[in-house]
Amino acid sequence: xxxxxxxxxxxxxxxxxxxxxxxxxxxxxxxxxxxxxxxxxxxxxxxxxxxxxxxxxxxxxxxxxxxxxxxxxxxxxxxxxxxxxxxxxxxxxxxxxxxxxxxxxxxxxxxxxxxxxxxxxxxxxxxxxxxxxxxxxxxxxxxxxxxxxxxxxxxxxxxxxxxxxxxxxxxxxxxxxxxxxxxxxxxxxxxxxxxxxxxxxxxxxxxxxxxxxxxxxxxxxxxxxxxxxxxxxxxxxxxxxxxxxxxxxxxxxxxxxxxxxxxxxxxxxxxxxxxxxxxxxxxxxxxxxxxxxxxxxxxxxxxxxxxxxxxxxxxxxxxxxxxxxxxxxxxxxxxxxxxxxxxxxxxxxxxxxxxxxxxxx
Amino acid sequence: xxxxxxxxxxxxxxxxxxxxxxxxxxxxxxxxxxxxxxxxxxxxxxxxxxxxxxxxxxxxxxxxxxxxxxxxxxxxxxxxxxxxxxxxxxxxxxxxxxxxxxxxxxxxxxxxxxxxxxxxxxxxxxxxxxxxxxxxxxxxxxxxxxxxxxxxxxxxxxxxxxxxxxxxxxxxxxxxxxxxxxxxxxxxxxxxxxxxxxxxxxxxxxxxxxxxxxxxxxxxxxxxxxxxxxxxxxxxxxxxxxxxxxxxxxxxxxxxxxxxxxxxxxxxxxxxxxxxxxxxxxxxxxxxxxxxxxxxxxxxxxxxxxxxxxxxxxxxxxxxxxxxxxxxxxxxxxxxxxxxxxxxxxxxxxxxxxxxxxxxx
Numbered sequence: 001x002x003x004x005x006x007x008x009x010x011x012x013x014x015x016x017x018x019x020x021x022x023x024x025x026x027x028x029x030x031x032x033x034x035x036x037x038x039x040x041x042x043x044x045x046x047x048x049x050x051x052x053x054x055x056x057x058x059x060x061x062x063x064x065x066x067x068x069x070x071x072x073x074x075x076x077x078x079x080x081x082x083x084x085x086x087x088x089x090x091x092x093x094x095x096x097x098x099x100x101x102x103x104x105x106x107x108x109x110x111x112x113x114x115x116x117x118x119x120x121x122x123x124x125x126x127x128x129x130x131x132x133x134x135x136x137x138x139x140x141x142x143x144x145x146x147x148x149x150x151x152x153x154x155x156x157x158x159x160x161x162x163x164x165x166x167x168x169x170x171x172x173x174x175x176x177x178x179x180x181x182x183x184x185x186x187x188x189x190x191x192x193x194x195x196x197x198x199x200x201x202x203x204x205x206x207x208x209x210x211x212x213x214x215x216x217x218x219x220x221x222x223x224x225x226x227x228x229x230x231x232x233x234x235x236x237x238x239x240x241x242x243x244x245x246x247x248x249x250x251x252x253x254x255x256x257x258x259x260x261x262x263x264x265x266x267x268x269x270x271x272x273x274x275x276x277x278x279x280x281x282x283x284x285x286x287x288x289x290x291x292x293x294x295x296x297x298x299x300x301x302x303x304x305x306x307x308x309x310x311x312x313x314x315x316x317x318x319x320x321x322x323x324x325x326x327x328x329x330x331x332x333x334x335x336x337x338x339x340x341x342x343x344x345x346x347x348x349x350x351x352x353x354x355x356x357x358x359x360x361x
Numbered sequence: 362x363x364x365x366x367x368x369x370x371x372x373x374x375x376x377x378x379x380x381x382x383x384x385x386x387x388x389x390x391x392x393x394x395x396x397x398x399x400x401x402x403x404x405x406x407x408x409x410x411x412x413x414x415x416x417x418x419x420x421x422x423x424x425x426x427x428x429x430x431x432x433x434x435x436x437x438x439x440x441x442x443x444x445x446x447x448x449x450x451x452x453x454x455x456x457x458x459x460x461x462x463x464x465x466x467x468x469x470x471x472x473x474x475x476x477x478x479x480x481x482x483x484x485x486x487x488x489x490x491x492x493x494x495x496x497x498x499x500x501x502x503x504x505x506x507x508x509x510x511x512x513x514x515x516x517x518x519x520x521x522x523x524x525x526x527x528x529x530x531x532x533x534x535x536x537x538x539x540x541x542x543x544x545x546x547x548x549x550x551x552x553x554x555x556x557x558x559x560x561x562x563x564x565x566x567x568x569x570x571x572x573x574x575x576x577x578x579x580x581x582x583x584x585x586x587x588x589x590x591x592x593x594x595x596x597x598x599x600x601x602x603x604x605x606x607x608x609x610x611x612x613x614x615x616x617x618x619x620x621x622x623x624x625x626x627x628x629x630x631x632x633x634x635x636x637x638x639x640x641x642x643x644x645x646x647x648x649x650x651x652x653x654x655x656x657x658x659x660x661x662x663x664x665x666x667x668x669x670x671x672x673x674x675x676x677x678x679x680x681x682x683x684x685x686x687x688x689x690x691x692x693x694x695x696x697x698x699x700x701x702x703x704x705x706x707x708x709x710x711x712x713x714x715x716x717x718x719x720x721x722x
Contacts, residue, residue, distance in 0.1 A: 004394035008401045011602060019388055019396050026384040027377075033365035033683065035380050037561035037607065040369045040684060073434035073563070074584055077598040081582035109582055195599050200398035202434070202563045202601035221442035221470055223435055237438040238556050240563035241372060242603065246398065322394065323401060 005345035008323030009152050009298060009336040010175065010196035013345075018249045036245050041238050050239070053248030057205065060251060060260055061184040068213065070206040070226065071234040071244050076102065076174050076193035079204060080109040082224055083170060083189070086216055088115035088143045095119040095142040095167070099130045099158075100151030101329060102172060107146075119145060126330075127154040129293035136162055144168045144188065150176035152196065153327040155300030155334060156293040161186050168212070176297045177205070178254055179339055180264035188212055194243065197297070197338040199250050202243035254339065263339050270337045270346040271296040277350040284357045288330050302332035308360055309333065319352050321345075366706035369684030370513050370659060370697040371536065371557035374706075379610045397606050402599050411600070414609030418566065421612060421621055422545040429574065431567040431587065432595040432605050437463065437535050437554035440565060441470040443585050444531060444550070447577055448504045449476035456480040456503040456528070460491040460519075461512030462690060463533060468507075480506060487691075488515040490654035497523055505529045505549065511537035513557065514688040516661030516695060517654040522547050529573070537658045538566070539615055540700055541625035549573055555604065558658070558699040560611050563604035615700065624700050631698045631707040632657040638711040645718045649691050663693035669721055670694065680713050682706075 006013040022036075029036040030045040039046050054069040061067075072078070088094035088110060096107040098121035110116025119138050120131035130151070138145050145164045150157040152175040161183055162169060168188035177192040184190065189208040195201035208226065216225035228236050254263060275294060278285040278301050288300040303309045309332055313325045326334040337346055367374040383397075390397040391406040400407050415430040422428075433439070449455035449471060457468040459482035471477025480499050481492035491512070499506055506525045511518040513536040522544055523530060529549035538553040545551065550569040556562035569587065577586035589597050615624060636655060639646040639662050649661040664670045670693055674686045687695040698707055 002389055002392065002394045006395050006399055008399070008404075010599065011399055011401060013399050014396065016388075019398070023384060023387040026387065027380055028363055031363065033363045033681070034367050035375065037380070038367055038369070038372055038374050040372060041562070043369075073436065073601075074439070075434065075598045078435070078582075078584040081584060085582070112580065112582060193599065200603050201402070201599045202604060219473065221439075221446070221473060223439040223442060237436040238371065238554065238562045240434075240601065240604070242561050243563060243601070320394070 004320050004322040005341070005348060006322050007335045007337070007341070007345075007349070009327075009334060010193070011201050012196050012336055012338050013340045014199070014246075015250065015253050015340045018246070018253050021249060022246065037242055039241070041235060041241055046241060049245055049248050050234070053244055053251060056248065056251040056255060057207065060178055060254060061207065063184055063207065066210055067207055068210050068230055070208070070213070070229040071239050072204045072206055072229055073202070073240055074204065075201075076172055076191060076204060077105065079172070079191040079206070080106040081113075082226070083144070083146065083191075084110040084113050084115050085220060085224055086226055088113070090115055092141055092143045093117045093139070095139055095145045097121075097131055097136065097145065097147045097162070098123055099148055099156065100127045100154045102151070102153075102174070103146070103148035106148070106172060117142065127151060127156065128288055129290035130156050130158050133160060133162060138164055138167055140165065140167065142167045144170045146170045146172070148172040150295055150297050152298050152336070153329050154288060155295045155298040155330070156289045157295035157297065159292070175338075176295070178251070178260060178263065179267050179297060181260045194247050196336070199247040200243055202240045203247065205247065266343065267296045267337070267339065270341065270343055271299065273343070273346050273350050274299045274335055274337070277353045281353070281357050284361055285353065288332070297336060297338055299335045299337065300326055300330050300332065306331070311360070312356055315356060316349075316352060319348070321349050321352060324349070365681050365683040366702070366709060367683050368696045368698070368702070368706075368710070370688075370695060371554070372562050373557050373697055373699050374701045375560070375607075376611065376614050376701045379607070379614050382610060383607065398603055400602070402596060402602050407602060410606055410609050411595070414605055414612060417609065417612040417616060418568065421539055421615060422568065424545055424568065427571055428568055429571045429591055431569070431574070431590040432600050433565045433567055433590055434563070434601055435565065436562075437533055437552060437565060438466065440533070440552040440567070441467040443587070444505070444507065444552075445471040445474050445476050446581060446585055447587055448573075449474070450504070451476055453502055453504045454478045454500070456500055456506045458482075458492055458497065458506065458508045458523070459484055460509055460517060461488045461515045463512070463514075463535070464507070464509035467509070467533060478503065488512060488517065489649055490651035491517050491519050494521060494523060499525055499528055501526060501528065503528045505531040507531045507533070509533040511656055511658050513659050513697070514690050515649060516656045516659040516691070517650045518656035518658065520653070536699075537656070539612070539621060539624065540628050540658060542621045555608050557697070560608040561604055563601045564608065566608065611701075627704065628657045628698070628700065631702065631704055632660065634704070634707050634711050635660045635696055635698070638714045642714070642718050645722055646714065649693070658697060658699055660696045660698065661687055661691050661693065667692070672721070673717055676717060677710075677713060680709070682710050682713060685710070
């Protein structure tokens with residue numbers, strides 16, 4: 001079977017074992033005589049995986065009964081609006097740390113509603129690092145402090161959890177969720193567009209303190225209220241069942257592999273391999289991110305000129321290395337190396353980088 | 362392979378050929394070396410099916426370039442809010458025909474915003490029929506008249522297209538879209554939760570006049586503006602690619618089978634078969650819907666008492682007939698017989714109904 005190393009930022013590579021399992025049972029889910037695509041979301045076999053997926057996510061995060069897992073559609077982009085609609089007001093605004101494109105987009109939605117404040121920004125440095133703790137100006141009257149944990153486009157990641165002095169901490173964790181042990185209890189609300197590290201596009205996993213989401217504003221549209229999802233176990237309307245089913249399989253796979261500690265071990269080995277290839281290249285490759293903000297999920301780097309960058313992308317593809325072109329905001333290359341990317345794939349890329357450098361220096 | 366006849370109302374049965382095709386290419390989409398679940402939504406092979414799906418839907422509907430197809434998440438339930446948010450105001454409200462649960466839910470969302478009016482309702486008759494043209498009181502100042510084309514729960518369907526005297530006609534067609542030729546040009550906006558007649562849960566197909574959606578209110582959250590989807594070809598953020606891919610396969614299947622005329626032929630034959638079983642039962646089975654409002658998609662009927670209804674459900678399942686229990690709002694039975702339900706499945710159910718009647722009269 002032809003299979004490439006897929007370094008795309010999302011949708012992204014998934015564990016091959018998980019895909020094979022889904023393929024094998026595609027026509028007959030849980031011996032129901034129907035596909036997972038065809039089964040009622042009110043049927044017991046579906047309910048079982050829906051609830052197991054929630055339980056596995058909480059277990060992996062080390063969270064207890066004071067947190068709830070919700071499945072919502074619309075992508076992280078809809079969360080950018082749901083968060084301020086549900087929690088921020090002009091009197092008690094949401095504070096935002098701007099560390100990249102998606103955190104800026106989140107802030108924009110709060111701005112549209114007139115309820116956003118900026119706590120810190122590294123925009124002037126083209127987001128090559130995340131703000132330090134000492135740079136965060138958190139209005140104590142904020143409804144929340146919002147961060148984006150990992151910045152897919154710029155290849156930077158928070159390696160500390162901000163101290164907020166009592167302000168609830170919210171995070172978009174779309175691109176590094178479940179990639180490492182993390183003190184999730186410090187967060188009041190987390191949302192994750194799953195198509196990077198957790199499954200196929202089509203569902204957002206929200207993990208929130210129950211006390212925060214058990215009652216929402218009655219003036220909000222029903223589908224924009226967190227309590228609609230909380231009260232009905234995310235089954236108020238038909239959920240994106242197949243996406244949830246795949247998320248469940250990936251969560252189970254993470255557990256079987258050894259959980260977040262094992263993911264972190266593999267992910268840091270992979271990231272080190274690529275950053276070493278950059279750092280040992282005598283300047284042929286230059287990383288975009290400052291070293292202490294380097295992402296373990298998205299490795300961004302430039303080559304000496306754009307012609308070489310085009311050549312790199314083309315020759316990488318010939319070597320079975322797909323999706324290494326960077327985002328136009330940064331230029332150059334980006335290798336996304338989420339949980340499901342194998343060390344073998346990363347080593348193949350590192351070897352290619354070294355060979356390419358020698359041939360083109 | 363075990364395969365049941367699946368009469369569930371949604372998610373619902375899909376064409377077996379389509380499922381087999383998706384299964385066969387599940388690990389290697391379009392020879393890309395990755396699964397359709399893993400491929401970038403910016404990649405050419407994905408773009409091709411995204412655009413082909415749009416084109417096939419418009420072709421099946423007989424619509425031209427003045428209409429656009431959008432792919433949006435959140436289910437029809439989110440459309441219930443997006444429609445009034447985008448188009449209705451207190452001065453120019455949305456008018457609603459209440460013919461069942463989902464049209465009432467749509468109206469409720471307009472009410473939350475204070476922009477809804479009722480044009481007609483058959484609630485007092487437990488929605489056993491859709492309102493007649495002469496019952497519609499359409500405020501000429503309305504932003505739109507909203508109907509639900511087919512009422513899944515009650516088993517009723519519009520068999521006429523309302524005349525609106527210039528008011529734009531909007532319709533939720535979730536449960537009978539592409540089941541018959543229909544003069545779609547009379548509609549300004551149509552939305553479809555695809556999990557009944559068109560694919561797996563996870564995407565809503567919106568078909569709207571371009572002139573209506575090319576510019577939305579700037580005060581709305583980005584993901585609730587139709588122009589966000591229109592301007593970016595439904596690729597503003599990551600779309601639910603797998604659901605769209607499956608919708609594309611089902612649309613192609615409908616074309617290959619002979620289009621909407623052929624679907625209507627099969628669907629009326631199937632509906633006639635079941636309604637005959639009801640009408641010829643000497644009152645053992647009684648249909649919920651008035652005859653001239655009977656749905657060709659969802660056939661609802663009662664038995665003489667609830668004990669027999671329970672027995673019917675249990676014995677049906679033993680006969681490989683799944684999902685025939687009705688919704689609690691109506692009680693009794695409901696057989697959902699969308700495009701993908703075969704005549705063989707319907708005849709098996711009709712035979713079972715006759716046998717059950719003889720044994721229990």
